[in-house]
Amino acid sequence: MNLDEQEFAERNFEELLRRGVCLVVEGEYQEAIRYFDKVLEIEPLCSTAYAQRAYSKLRLERYEEALEDVEQAIEIDAEDEQSYITQAGALWERKRYEEAFAAVEHALEIQPDDSRGLSVLAHFCSETGQEERAIEALKRISEQEPDDWQILFRLGNTRLRAGQAEKSLEDYNKGLELEPGEFRLYGQRAEAYAALDRHEEAILDAEKSIRLMSTTGEDGFTPAPWYRKGRSLFALGRYQEALEVFEEIRCRLDAEYFTFYDEAVTLFRLERTDEARRKLQEAADISAKLDFPPESQRWFKYLLESCSEEQLKRLSPREDEAARRCFEIAVSFIEREEYEEALQWLEKVLYHSPLRNSAWLNRFQVCKLSGKFEDALKSVEMAVYLYPENPLTHYHLGGVFMAMERYGEAIAAYSQSIEIDPDDPYLYFVRAVAKKSLEDDNGAIEDVTQCLRLDPDMSDALLLRGDIYAITEHVPEAINDFSKILMNHPENTEALLRRANVYYWEKRYGDAQNDLDKLLELEPASADGWILRGRVTLTCAGHNASVSEQAALYQKAADELDKAVQLEPEDLEAHFYRGYALHHRNNREANERAVRDFTFCIEINPDLLQAYYWRGWCHIQLENEQAVQDFTAILEREPDDTSALYGRGIAYAEVLRCFSKAETDFRNVLKIVPEEAGTLHQLGHVLEYRNRFKEAVSCYEESLRLQPDNIEWYCCTGDIFRKQRKDDEALRYFDAGLEKDAFQSQAYFLRAEVFQKRNQPEKARESFELALRSEAPDMRSSQETDWINCFNRGRAFAALGNHESALQRYEEAFRKSQKKNPVNLFAYWIAKSQQALGQSAEALANFRLAREYYVIHADQEYIDKCDEAVNVLSTPIKS
Numbered sequence: 001m002n003l004d005e006q007e008f009a010e011r012n013f014e015e016l017l018r019r020g021v022c023l024v025v026e027g028e029y030q031e032a033i034r035y036f037d038k039v040l041e042i043e044p045l046c047s048t049a050y051a052q053r054a055y056s057k058l059r060l061e062r063y064e065e066a067l068e069d070v071e072q073a074i075e076i077d078a079e080d081e082q083s084y085i086t087q088a089g090a091l092w093e094r095k096r097y098e099e100a101f102a103a104v105e106h107a108l109e110i111q112p113d114d115s116r117g118l119s120v121l122a123h124f125c126s127e128t129g130q131e132e133r134a135i136e137a138l139k140r141i142s143e144q145e146p147d148d149w150q151i152l153f154r155l156g157n158t159r160l161r162a163g164q165a166e167k168s169l170e171d172y173n174k175g176l177e178l179e180p181g182e183f184r185l186y187g188q189r190a191e192a193y194a195a196l197d198r199h200e201e202a203i204l205d206a207e208k209s210i211r212l213m214s215t216t217g218e219d220g221f222t223p224a225p226w227y228r229k230g231r232s233l234f235a236l237g238r239y240q241e242a243l244e245v246f247e248e249i250r251c252r253l254d255a256e257y258f259t260f261y262d263e264a265v266t267l268f269r270l271e272r273t274d275e276a277r278r279k280l281q282e283a284a285d286i287s288a289k290l291d292f293p294p295e296s297q298r299w300f301k302y303l304l305e306s307c308s309e310e311q312l313k314r315l316s317p318r319e320d321e322a323a324r325r326c327f328e329i330a331v332s333f334i335e336r337e338e339y340e341e342a343l344q345w346l347e348k349v350l351y352h353s354p355l356r357n358s359a360w361l362n363r364f365q366v367c368k369l370s371g372k373f374e375d376a377l378k379s380v381e382m383a384v385y386l387y388p389e390n391p392l393t394h395y396h397l398g399g400v401f402m403a404m405e406r407y408g409e410a411i412a413a414y415s416q417s418i419e420i421d422p423d424d425p426y427l428y429f430v431r432a433v434a435k436k437s438l439e440d441d442n443g444a445i446e447d448v449t450q451c452l453r454l455d456p457d458m459s460d461a462l463l464l465r466g467d468i469y470a471i472t473e474h475v476p477e478a479i480n481d482f483s484k485i486l487m488n489h490p491e492n493t494e495a496l497l498r499r500a501n502v503y504y505w506e507k508r509y510g511d512a513q514n515d516l517d518k519l520l521e522l523e524p525a526s527a528d529g530w531i532l533r534g535r536v537t538l539t540c541a542g543h544n545a546s547v548s549e550q551a552a553l554y555q556k557a558a559d560e561l562d563k564a565v566q567l568e569p570e571d572l573e574a575h576f577y578r579g580y581a582l583h584h585r586n587n588r589e590a591n592e593r594a595v596r597d598f599t600f601c602i603e604i605n606p607d608l609l610q611a612y613y614w615r616g617w618c619h620i621q622l623e624n625e626q627a628v629q630d631f632t633a634i635l636e637r638e639p640d641d642t643s644a645l646y647g648r649g650i651a652y653a654e655v656l657r658c659f660s661k662a663e664t665d666f667r668n669v670l671k672i673v674p675e676e677a678g679t680l681h682q683l684g685h686v687l688e689y690r691n692r693f694k695e696a697v698s699c700y701e702e703s704l705r706l707q708p709d710n711i712e713w714y715c716c717t718g719d720i721f722r723k724q725r726k727d728d729e730a731l732r733y734f735d736a737g738l739e740k741d742a743f744q745s746q747a748y749f750l751r752a753e754v755f756q757k758r759n760q761p762e763k764a765r766e767s768f769e770l771a772l773r774s775e776a777p778d779m780r781s782s783q784e785t786d787w788i789n790c791f792n793r794g795r796a797f798a799a800l801g802n803h804e805s806a807l808q809r810y811e812e813a814f815r816k817s818q819k820k821n822p823v824n825l826f827a828y829w830i831a832k833s834q835q836a837l838g839q840s841a842e843a844l845a846n847f848r849l850a851r852e853y854y855v856i857h858a859d860q861e862y863i864d865k866c867d868e869a870v871n872v873l874s875t876p877i878k879s
Contacts, residue, residue, distance in 0.1 A: 152171045
């Protein structure tokens, strides 16, 4: 009924509103809107008019207008749950799903038992795969409206999709009690029976549904129960009867190309192969002629051209509902990471519905996650074959090529994806990753820059570009990219770690430390953060001149790397750097721990030569002949490695006392690096031990020419002259060393010994006193030689008559040497002080120990001194 303006004017507000609502109930939405327009002219704050007009516009698919009206209705009356339900429907149609859920949930907070709200919620949940939640909503409606067979029908369908076939049967049975002539209930109950493999009962229900059907569907024919009957007959192996049903469907629906497919697979089971192939060809021809989806055409082509007879004989009729149920079960297994079970259900999906793209892609993902890359590749290639215009299929193809390290093919796949969808920034990002893997840094930069044009704040892209800039030494650009991330996301730990790493390589240790402090505050369990922090501390220790500060920094580095090892016990890098830090602590216990760390690294990676190298130096500190084997292991792989040759030379000299072999290694180093001052000096030591003093002096002098500021070498050179009683030459070198460093106590001490031998007691005393006062304020002597300083100070105290202080220094020297040197080295001097203090028994024992030491080292001068002292102390004093 239409009203002219005159009649509108004569109606009052209530009449217009009542009539508009009646028109909505009758489905006359356009006419109803005219009434609500007039109502709102009279009463602009009528929430019911806005709400009803919004509902009418929703039914007319005018979604934006519906949203505007319903928002007005809610603003006027915020407690009307129906307005929120209408709002939810409009939001859903605009694909604003989260907001739609929020709206309907708010309606149910106002009125928890509103059947319309529960129905809408059930629909939303079913569409988003939340079947359990949909079931709960429908159960609540059914409790309120127990005589509504349609609610039972929906509930049964939802349960069937959720894999609850037994419970769905109960719902369909209750529905049939209420409406025994409803063919749809029989049809769906047939589906439930089929899902339970009760195909005989499924066939009976399908036949009942066919008999009860009214003239609905296309040309009065509804094919669903016919398909159910044919597919259940097929499942029972009654192929001839199934074929007759499929032929009946095709006769009634001659444009249904997949019915040809069902006929074909049935003919294959009947071994009527030629007829089956003709049916497949007819299906392909019809799908092309009627412009059906191209993936269908490709599928038929694939079957005709690529499948063997055995594969074709294993095909089954297409079942969309069964495929959906199987797919949902497969997804649930994937979510639980039960991949073998998921794979079995995906096979069933593809058995029922071979064109389901999501099944092919999920099969690809499951195979990839299971490490079955060849199977993954086959699945995604099928998805690409069926859906070549879908960028997602090419993207996943690139992903499996990346996993197989076939980077060129990955780039080609990503390029195809970009050609289809050039506005997706992530596609440029993944192609950049592939190009970086192929070391095409310029190409990767181009792609990631394009990605950032489309999405300027993508953190992953900025991280990638920053990494490439860092690798290609574009340091400011790398820092800029990492800093940009941190401006927007100051708690991004990856950006903090990577910027800290760039700062570290740029020797900006303070900046690196600041970033690492922030990182470890945010993420205390970051093993990578602790490793890098340990490395920064190690580097600072190496650049620090003070021994005391070095010791503290090496200990700090060891503690930091210890945290990394606790977090990642199998991390090779953490073990290696902790071993390096412990070795530089220069004590026995630390070196033993370092050996364990380097041994772990070697077990994990036998080709890590640096681990052999540092373990070799640890073994030297521990006087373990394994040192030679470690350096030899390096030289077997790298015969010209001068560091390993030098280390083995030190091991031969200091651990095994094999001076001839040490000389050979040092000379081999000098063949490769002729002017290596440290090696020349060590060669001088070896030659001195072999009493080849002239050659030793030549080595010492050459090493000083190359490194004229090495104070200790002046002492070594002077000392060899002192041993040859060339006192003037010796004093010249000691004085030269003291000119460069007035705190060199070793030079004072050696000079004092020369003055003693020359019977110049005043000068000797002066030198001993200077030796005692000359310990450098910053303790610049290394920990390794610290025991020598204590020993020298002890001898200085003894020379000055302070034997108690001398004994204290000798004992301290022994502790600091960590038994690197046998006790016999100190025994003679300890015995001399003990003799001076009247400790005859202790002195006698130590002179005897000292004599053993000097016999081993063939030092006749001190053997004679020990014998003389033993005779004196062994002879009873006559009264």
